Structure formats: structure tokens, C-alpha cells
Amino acid sequence: MRSARCGRGLALEGTEAEKKAISLLSKLRNELQTDKPLLPLHDDWVDTDIWNQYLEDQHNLLNENDKKISWFQSSWLYVECYLYRRIHEALVLSSPISDFDVFKDSKDQNFLESRGAIEALCFYLQESKRTIEVVDENIQKDEFCKLLQIMLWGNKCDLAVVPGQSIPQTSSPLTILEGLKPFILVNNMDALWSLLLNKRKKSQENFSVIRVDFILDNAGFELVTDLVMADFLIASNLATEIHFHGKCIPWFVSDTNIKDVNWLITQLKAAESTYLSTCGLIWEDYLKKKTWVYHDHMFWTLPFEYCAMPHVAPDLYADLQKSNLILFKGDLNYRKLLGDRKWGLTIPFHEALNGFHPAPLCSIRTVKTQVQAGLAPGQGEQVADSNPEWMTSGNYGILQFDGGP
Numbered sequence: 001m002r003s004a005r006c007g008r009g010l011a012l013e014g015t016e017a018e019k020k021a022i023s024l025l026s027k028l029r030n031e032l033q034t035d036k037p038l039l040p041l042h043d044d045w046v047d048t049d050i051w052n053q054y055l056e057d058q059h060n061l062l063n064e065n066d067k068k069i070s071w072f073q074s075s076w077l078y079v080e081c082y083l084y085r086r087i088h089e090a091l092v093l094s095s096p097i098s099d100f101d102v103f104k105d106s107k108d109q110n111f112l113e114s115r116g117a118i119e120a121l122c123f124y125l126q127e128s129k130r131t132i133e134v135v136d137e138n139i140q141k142d143e144f145c146k147l148l149q150i151m152l153w154g155n156k157c158d159l160a161v162v163p164g165q166s167i168p169q170t171s172s173p174l175t176i177l178e179g180l181k182p183f184i185l186v187n188n189m190d191a192l193w194s195l196l197l198n199k200r201k202k203s204q205e206n207f208s209v210i211r212v213d214f215i216l217d218n219a220g221f222e223l224v225t226d227l228v229m230a231d232f233l234i235a236s237n238l239a240t241e242i243h244f245h246g247k248c249i250p251w252f253v254s255d256t257n258i259k260d261v262n263w264l265i266t267q268l269k270a271a272e273s274t275y276l277s278t279c280g281l282i283w284e285d286y287l288k289k290k291t292w293v294y295h296d297h298m299f300w301t302l303p304f305e306y307c308a309m310p311h312v313a314p315d316l317y318a319d320l321q322k323s324n325l326i327l328f329k330g331d332l333n334y335r336k337l338l339g340d341r342k343w344g345l346t347i348p349f350h351e352a353l354n355g356f357h358p359a360p361l362c363s364i365r366t367v368k369t370q371v372q373a374g375l376a377p378g379q380g381e382q383v384a385d386s387n388p389e390w391m392t393s394g395n396y397g398i399l400q401f402d403g404g405p
């Protein structure tokens with residue numbers, strides 16, 4: 001009897017929490033639609049003070065007439081990040097559903113709808129791992145480059161542009177790579193290969209660690225492409241440890257957090273296909289043994305451009321300095337790498353990074369926003385001639401490398 005009452009009490013508490021979250025979210029929508037001033041946060045999350053200080057700084061910086069910073073009058077990058085942080089606030093303030101991820105269903109859906117392509121990819125990975133020790137360097141390079149391109153085109157699958165509309169990867173991703181090559185505007189795959197190959201040669205002499213970091217983007221199909229590459233790097237000794245960096249709160253609809261990683265591994269392990277279940281088991285083991293390490297520093301869900309990292313998150317910057325290669329996935333990471341500024345298209349990538357050089361790094365991103373540097377003279381004009389929407393279509397990609405400090 002007592003436990004039945006207790007259960008009813010919990011259900012009631014849950015319903016009240018849902019009502020509260022929904023009302024906070026509709027208030028948020030109204031503020032946005034009517035261009036109200038941005039408000040300080042009222043929750044007590046680890047980053048609340050930083051966000052509120054940021055708002056105050058924006059106010060002091062941009063507002064000589066003491067007007068409030070509002071939704072339509074502030075920088076797009078800041079306001080967009082603020083939107084996702086406010087969605088998080090609405091949940092945090094609605095205990096006991098504070099941990100609820102409002103985007104989880106769409107992320108899971110993307111994985112489920114891409115199952116065929118994921119199976120093809122896991123099959124390919126296992127076949128290439130079987131022959132890794134006998135094949136020569138050129139074949140290994142070829143496989144490495146294929147997996148890089150799959151990671152690149154996997155970035156088309158984000159859900160932030162058209163929320164709720166999953167773009168599943170249905171056909172085998174490997175068959176379409178050749179045809180997509182002309183759409184890679186900056187292609188520094190050779191530089192990545194040379195860097196890792198040199199590291200491997202040194203490591204074979206002196207047993208040094210080779211650390212590769214993945215700054216993750218979207219869950220679902222894209223995450224699988226990243227994990228497949230991470231597995232290949234370990235199996236081929238091109239890396240000895242992998243560090244993944246995900247988001248600690250639901251972010252830009254489809255971005256990866258730890259629950260997405262765990263869910264994915266559970267799904268793979270339970271799959272009927274042995275290609276999938278083998279990947280699930282191996283990846284779980286890598287995580288257990290710390291060959292793969294997952295991090296979720298709060299800096300990744302703050303509005304700062306990355307050149308601010310040494311001041312805002314010196315611990316994270318110092319950690320990234322230990323890496324031999326950092327792979328930044330996706331469009332939002334690129335916007336933050338370049339401070340979301342309208343750089344001239346031919347300004348060198350190194351310069352546009354504005355002093356952010358923790359280690360050699362590479363952006364792997366389909367171009368979805370009007371931020372781009374490091375193109376060859378005349379290249380931007382030529383692409384614009386054939387496709388005026390080239391910067392927002394997501395049809396073009398870059399694998400853009402910077403050698404570091």
C-alpha cells in the first residue's frame with residue numbers, strides 16, 4: 001500500500017516536472033520569437049557563472065547606449081549556443097527530469113535508419129584489420145584515406161539544420177567516395193598520413209606513445225565513422241591511444257554525449273550481425289582498458305571561440321598540447337576554430353586560427369556556414385559559379401590541416 005502511494009507520488013512529481021519544463025521551454029520560444037533581451041541563467045550548473053559573466057561582458061562590450069543584448073541583435077554563434085544552454089536550464093530546473101535529453105530520440109533514430117550503411121562500414125573495418133599486418137604501406141594509406149573521407153561525409157548527418165529530420169546514410173558509404181572527391185575543397189589527407197606514419201616509425205624504435213584526439217560532433221552514423229577510424233588507427237599502430245571529447249549537455253540537437261556512446265555500444269553488442277556485435281565488444285574493451293578515453297569538458301558547450309581556450313580552460317588546452325594530432329569534426333567546431341569571422345577565403349588557415357595551436361590539428365567538416373579560410377586563389381569564385389549555395393549546402397567538404405605551433 002505504501003509503495004503504491006509512493007509510486008503514485010513519483011508519477012505526480014514526474015508530471016509536474018514535465019509541465020514545468022514545457023512551460024519554461026514555451027517561455028524561451030516566446031523570448032526568441034519576440035527578440036527579448038537575453039536573460040541571465042538561474043540554474044546552478046557548473047558553468048552558470050561563466051555564462052552570466054559572458055552576458056555581462058557582451059553587454060559592456062557591445063552596448064554603448066545601454067540597450068539590452070537581444071536575440072536578433074547579438075552574434076549568431078553566441079545566441080545559438082545560448083539557446084541550447086537555455087534548453088538545458090529548462091530541464092535542470094525541472095527536477096527529477098533534469099537529466100532528460102530532449103534530442104535523444106532523434107539521435108537514436110539516425111542510428112537506426114543508417115543500420116545498413118553502418119553494417120557495411122563495420123564489415124569493411126574488420127576485413128581491412130584482418131590483413132593489416134601483411135599489406136604494404138600504400139594499401140594502408142589507401143584505407144586510411146577512405147576512412148577519412150567517410151568521416152568527412154558522415155558529417156552531413158547533423159540534425160541541427162532541420163531538427164527532427166534525420167538524414168540517414170542508407171547506401172554503402174564506401175561506394176560513393178570517388179564521385180565525391182571533386183567536392184573536397186581542401187584535401188590535406190597526405191599530410192595527416194605522413195605525420196602518423198613518421199610517428200609510427202619513431203614509436204617502433206623507442207616505444208613512444210602516439211596520441212590522437214577526436215573532438216566529436218554528431219551521434220548516430222557520424223559517430224560510428226569516427227569510432228571506425230579510431231579502431232583502424234589502433235589496429236594499424238598509427239596511434240597507441242585515442243582521446244574522445246564529447247559534450248556534457250544536449251547540444252545542437254545531434255551532438256554526442258556519453259549516453260549516446262554507451263547506447264551505441266549496447267546496440268552494437270546486441271546486434272544480430274557479427275560485424276556489428278564484434279565492433280561493440282572491441283570498442284567496449286578499448287574504453288575499459290583506457291586505450292580509448294572519453295572526456296567531456298564543459299568548455300565545449302560554452303560560447304567561446306577556441307583561441308580563448310588558453311585563458312578560459314587552461315587545463316583543457318594543456319591536455320590537448322599532449323596530443324600528436326587533433327581531429328575537429330563538423331561545422332560548429334570549424335566556426336569556433338575561426339571565431340565565426342568572415343575571413344577572406346584565401347587567408348591561410350594557420351592565420352585564421354588566431355593563435356590556437358595546441359598541437360597539429362585537422363578540421364574534417366562539410367561546409368554548412370559562411371566561414372571559410374585557406375582556399376587557393378580563385379577557388380572560391382570558381383565554386384560559387386557552379387553552385388551559389390556552396391557555403392551552406394553541405395555538399396562540399398574540407399580536410400584542412402595545420403601543422404601546429
Ligand SMILES: O=P(O)(O)OC[C@@]1(O)O[C@H](CO)[C@@H](O)[C@@H]1O
Nearest residue numbers: 158160161217330331332333368
Ligand atoms: O557542427 P555540425 O553538426 O556539423 O553542424 C551544426 C550546424 O548545422 O548547426 C548550426 C546551424 O544551426 C551550424 O553551426 C551548423 O551548420
Ligand SMILES: [Mn+2]
Nearest residue numbers: 158217218252
Ligand atoms: Mn553537430
